[in-house]
Amino acid sequence: MAETDKGGWWSWGQHWVDYWTDAAQRGLLFCDVLRERGDTYLEHQASGNPPVLVFDYDIIVDGRELDEPVNYALAAIRPPANCPPTDPGLRPFVVIDPRAGHGPGIGGFKMDSEIGIALRQGHPCYFVMFFPVPVPGQTIECVWRAEKAFLHKVREMHPGNAGKPFAIGNCQGGWALAMVAASAPEDVGPILLAGSPLSYWAGVAGKNPMRYQGGMLGGTWLASLTGDLGHGQFDGAHLVSNFEQLDPANTYWKKGYHLYANIDKERNRFLEFERWWGGHYLLNKEEMEWISQNLFVGNRLSRGEVYLDDGAVRIDLRQIRSPIIVFASWGDNITPPQQALFWIADLYKDVEEIRGNEQTIVYCLHEQIGHLGIFVSAGVANKEHSELASALDLIDVLPPGLYEAVITDTYPEMPGLQYLQGRYVIRFEPREVDDILALGDGRDGERAFQVVKRVAEINQQLYDSFVSPWLQACTTPWTAHLMREMHPSRFERRWFSSRNPLLTGMAEWADKVRAARKPVSEDNPFWQWQQTVSDWTASLLDGWRDQRDAVKEMTFRAVYDAPLTAALVGLHPRRPYRLRSHHGGWERKEMLRLKRRELEQHYSEGGAVDGFLRLLIYVAIGNGVVDVRPFNAIRRVMQDTGLGEELTLEAFKQVVRRQTWLVRNDEKRALSTIKDLLPGEAQRSMALELVMLLLAAAGPISVEKQQRLGRVALAMGVTGGEVPDAGAAVVLKKPRAGGGRKKTAAK
Numbered sequence: 001m002a003e004t005d006k007g008g009w010w011s012w013g014q015h016w017v018d019y020w021t022d023a024a025q026r027g028l029l030f031c032d033v034l035r036e037r038g039d040t041y042l043e044h045q046a047s048g049n050p051p052v053l054v055f056d057y058d059i060i061v062d063g064r065e066l067d068e069p070v071n072y073a074l075a076a077i078r079p080p081a082n083c084p085p086t087d088p089g090l091r092p093f094v095v096i097d098p099r100a101g102h103g104p105g106i107g108g109f110k111m112d113s114e115i116g117i118a119l120r121q122g123h124p125c126y127f128v129m130f131f132p133v134p135v136p137g138q139t140i141e142c143v144w145r146a147e148k149a150f151l152h153k154v155r156e157m158h159p160g161n162a163g164k165p166f167a168i169g170n171c172q173g174g175w176a177l178a179m180v181a182a183s184a185p186e187d188v189g190p191i192l193l194a195g196s197p198l199s200y201w202a203g204v205a206g207k208n209p210m211r212y213q214g215g216m217l218g219g220t221w222l223a224s225l226t227g228d229l230g231h232g233q234f235d236g237a238h239l240v241s242n243f244e245q246l247d248p249a250n251t252y253w254k255k256g257y258h259l260y261a262n263i264d265k266e267r268n269r270f271l272e273f274e275r276w277w278g279g280h281y282l283l284n285k286e287e288m289e290w291i292s293q294n295l296f297v298g299n300r301l302s303r304g305e306v307y308l309d310d311g312a313v314r315i316d317l318r319q320i321r322s323p324i325i326v327f328a329s330w331g332d333n334i335t336p337p338q339q340a341l342f343w344i345a346d347l348y349k350d351v352e353e354i355r356g357n358e359q360t361i362v363y364c365l366h367e368q369i370g371h372l373g374i375f376v377s378a379g380v381a382n383k384e385h386s387e388l389a390s391a392l393d394l395i396d397v398l399p400p401g402l403y404e405a406v407i408t409d410t411y412p413e414m415p416g417l418q419y420l421q422g423r424y425v426i427r428f429e430p431r432e433v434d435d436i437l438a439l440g441d442g443r444d445g446e447r448a449f450q451v452v453k454r455v456a457e458i459n460q461q462l463y464d465s466f467v468s469p470w471l472q473a474c475t476t477p478w479t480a481h482l483m484r485e486m487h488p489s490r491f492e493r494r495w496f497s498s499r500n501p502l503l504t505g506m507a508e509w510a511d512k513v514r515a516a517r518k519p520v521s522e523d524n525p526f527w528q529w530q531q532t533v534s535d536w537t538a539s540l541l542d543g544w545r546d547q548r549d550a551v552k553e554m555t556f557r558a559v560y561d562a563p564l565t566a567a568l569v570g571l572h573p574r575r576p577y578r579l580r581s582h583h584g585g586w587e588r589k590e591m592l593r594l595k596r597r598e599l600e601q602h603y604s605e606g607g608a609v610d611g612f613l614r615l616l617i618y619v620a621i622g623n624g625v626v627d628v629r630p631f632n633a634i635r636r637v638m639q640d641t642g643l644g645e646e647l648t649l650e651a652f653k654q655v656v657r658r659q660t661w662l663v664r665n666d667e668k669r670a671l672s673t674i675k676d677l678l679p680g681e682a683q684r685s686m687a688l689e690l691v692m693l694l695l696a697a698a699g700p701i702s703v704e705k706q707q708r709l710g711r712v713a714l715a716m717g718v719t720g721g722e723v724p725d726a727g728a729a730v731v732l733k734k735p736r737a738g739g740g741r742k743k744t745a746a747k
Contacts, residue, residue: 015524022520022527025513029263030256031496031503032510033270038497040271041278049132051097052105052276055080055115057127061153063146064135070142071131074150076124077108083119091162091189091392092154093118096128096147098171101236101243103279104129107170109272112378114168114194117386126154126165128173132281134233140290141308147176148184155187161648164189164322166392170375171195171335172291175301178320183313185321190395192325192388195335195374198317199346200299201449202338204441209549210246210334212556214297215449219456221463223292227285228471231480234288237280237487246333249541257534264519273376278493297456299449302343318347318357323395325388325405329366329374337365338440344402345443350433355400355664358657362395362428364388364405383407387426394631395428397653399617399660402436403428403626416629416697419636427698430624448560454569455560599661603669604676606655609647611677612687614659614670619691619708621663627698634694671715684716 044050051057056078063072079086095107095114108115108127118125128150135142154165166189169177174196181188203211214220227234244251259270283291294300306315328340341363348354354361364384369377387407388395407426410417414425437443484490496503520527559565563573602610616634620626647655663670678684692709695701701709712718 012525015526018518018520019524019526019530021518025517026260026263028506028513029267029510030260032506033259033263033267034496035498035503035506036267036271037274037278038493038495038499040275041493042497042499044275044279049103049279049281051075051103051108051127051129052279053077053108053115053127054110055108055119057129060126061150063150064131066146066149068142068145069135070138070146071134072143072146072150073129073131074153075127075129077115077119077127079119079125080111082111083116084122086119086124087122088124088158089160089162090121090123092124092126092158092165093389094126094128094151094154094165094167096167096169096173096177097130098173099130099236099281099283100172101239101280102276103132103281105276106372106375107168109276109376110378112381113376114170114381114385117381117389121389123166123389124158126150130281132279134282134284134287136232136284138284139286143176143287144179144183144308147180148187151180151184151187161650163393163396163649166190166192166389168192168194169196171197171371174198175295178301178317178324179306179308179315181320181322181324182315182317183308183319185319188320188322190323190325190392191320192327193340194327194385195329195332195340195371196326197295197335197339199302199339199342200296201446202342202440202443203336203445204338205445206550206553208333208336208338209552210242211339211449212552213242214292214456215452215556215560216552219452219459220289220292220297221456221459223288224285224460224463224468225471227288228468229475229480229483230282230285231475231477232285232472233480234283234285235280235484235487236282237484237489240277240280240489241487243334248545249538253534253537253541257537261531261534264517278489280487280489293456293460297449298453302346304347317343318359320359323360323362323398325395326361326363327366327374327384327388328363329369329371331366331368332371332374334371341436341439342443344436345433348433351402351430354402354433355661358400360395360398360400360403362398362403362405363431364407383424386422387424390421391426391628393635393649394626394628396649397631397656398428398626399657401624402431402433404431404435415699416633419629419632419697426628428626448557451560451566451569451571454571455565458569596665599658599665602658603662603666603673606677608678608683608687610655610659611674611683612690613655614663614674614677615687615712616691616694617656617659618663618667618671618674619695619705619712621660629697630694633697637690637694671711674712674716678716681718684718688713688716688718 057075058078059073060076061074063070063074093115095118097104097107104127107113110116115125115127128147151165151167158165164187167177167181169175169191171194174193175198177188177191178193178196178198181191201211223234226238259266294306298305300306301315302317304314304316304318307313308315326340328335328337330337344354344361348357366374366380366384369380373380384407388405391405405426405428407424410420410423410425485494498507522528566573606614620630659670675684678687688709691712692701695705
């Protein structure tokens with residue numbers, strides 16, 4: 001018994017010694033990594049804070065040399081050695097990173113990124129970057145003009161038939177891209193808004209506390225105050241601090257503890273990320289005022305109330321002509337899905353209005369990834385970004401409407417695998433505007449933000465009139481520089497660096513510790529106790545955050561939902577929240593009437609391609625789901641048969657949209673006039689067989705589609721054959737050109 005007790009105490013004593021030996025080594029290595037972070041920060045700052053891209057690049061257009069200079073530039077990305085050479089004939093990609101406190105580069109932070117995906121597929125890739133300090137007098141309007149010039153330059157460099165540039169706007173880069181796409185639709189192809197807020201008042205009760213920040217601060221005057229204290233410049237470090245306060249458990253504990261607990265393998269990843277996270281950039285005071293007044297608090301973009309060029313240009317998101325792709329995540333606490341998607345309901349009351357405006361909107365929702373993970377996660381890059389990029393041509397020819405992109409894994413028995421390249425299959429399922437609104441808990445809660453907007457305008461005028469002139473007279477470049485350097489984020493990195501004499505010799509000690517490293521075993525009871533304490537600490541901070549956010553929301557509602565507050569600022573205290581209507585204007589009704597009159601003449605006009613696509617659309621339009629496999633099969637069929645080989649992607653897109661409109665407008669007439677487009681019996685029979693083959697590529701043909709096939713066969717006087725197997729090889733003869741009035745659509 002004594003020996004057992006002695007063995008037990010000896011074992012616990014050994015665990016104790018092992019744990020504290022490891023803790024001492026781990027603690028020193030942890031401090032050394034923080035020292036390296038500080039050194040990296042100083043080196044990055046001394047080199048001018050260049051983009052944190054892992055790719056080499058060449059500046060094509062320097063915005064500082066434009067007629068209205070800005071601190072932006074257009075860079076062409078050089079493909080690394082492990083990527084194929086770029087093909088100038090492929091559609092170019094343009095990535096626009098957010099200017100929200102940090103520097104550029106998050107879109108190309110690693111090989112598995114938006115830029116990396118484009119380069120691996122052989123696409124020419126361009127990057128819109130920016131420099132740390134804005135040009136004096138630079139405004140958001142100047143940036144808007146510069147970005148239009150950048151995209152126009154890319155369009156000029158790739159004038160071929162591959163399609164207009166595919167532009168990606170990350171976070172705050174998304175609203176900037178949307179403004180450019182709405183005002184210069186001729187130069188912009190499909191756009192991807194990744195984690196981009198466009199409807200700033202939207203959210204869910206009990207969540208999304210960041211939307212209450214403007215109201216709790218009394219509006220936008222604080223942004224002006226910060227700009228005045230910065231001698232006309234707004235320090236991006238303040239924006240980064242706001243993001244960090246959303247998750248205090250991660251900011252104050254989990255991030256540091258994760259590094260400490262995994263010090264032997266997390267060093268490089270931590271330093272790589274902190275190089276970007278600690279590189280704070282500046283904005284002009286006028287830029288930050290515009291952003292806060294028009295977007296964060298004013299919410300004017302989705303309402304069509306943003307005017308540029310001295311009021312000559314109104315930014316109307318309905319003017320975007322290319323498909324809009326929205327990627328958001330339920331795990332994003334900075335841009336929740338409601339803020340990324342509710343602008344659709346701001347602009348359109350139903351899907352018929354989206355179709356009438358010939359706009360295609362696709363959205364994809366991730367279940368759990370956080371805000372930064374949308375841009376830096378390798379898993380997201382290799383799945384969502386990769387599949388959306390691969391399906392661009394399909395998205396570009398989707399009939400107008402609202403769709404949700406659903407990405408699933410393949411399996412060995414899946415039909416149509418020969419029409420896929422990767423491990424995933426993507427399909428686009430039709431949705432209604434009500435489906436978007438169902439993502440939240442209604443819009444009644446947004447009425448309070450109208451009151452916030454009015455309060456913000458009053459406070460802003462008071463500040464501009466009575467405070468700002470005095471502060472501008474008192475501040476100097478020296479005081480502004482001192483304030484920036486004393487910001488906790490900068491001060492912490494400077495203090496924990498090799499410049500601090502108290503840290504002299506730490507690098508040498510760390511090298512010795514690595515050489516004698518003895519990591520503790522994970523089954524050590526003291527290590528397990530440490531993990532438990534860490535979990536408790538994170539839970540306590542999360543609980544404090546939840547209480548803080550609940551009090552913030554309760555206070556916000558008590559103040560801004562109060563009828564007295566609304567009445568004091570001149571608003572009706574009980575009038576329900578409504579957007580200024582964009583619907584039903586006589587100009588739009590007249591435009592739709594003229595369009596209907598123009599398109600109706602095409603029921604009997606066209607060639608073999610028109611007839612084939614109308615037949616396919618008529619059969620497939622029932623459930624509206626669009627799968628990538630039939631689309632890839634269509635391209636293979638058209639390549640093998642020569643059908644429509646003269647069509648460019650843009651022309652093919654127009655044919656698809658025209659035939660979709662004709663079918664939706666009058667199905668009976670569209671069906672009865674297919675004979676005019678496919679006059680030969682052999683041609684009709686082959687077209688019907690092709691349609692059955694393509695539909696089978698996505699799996700068994702549904703009963704509804706079989707019924708539609710029967711109606712088509714009856715209308716064309718063709719006896720339908722058996723539905724082919726999805727794995728059947730495509731061996732087809734080149735059809736003769738149809739005898740329609742317009743025979744240039746196919747050979």
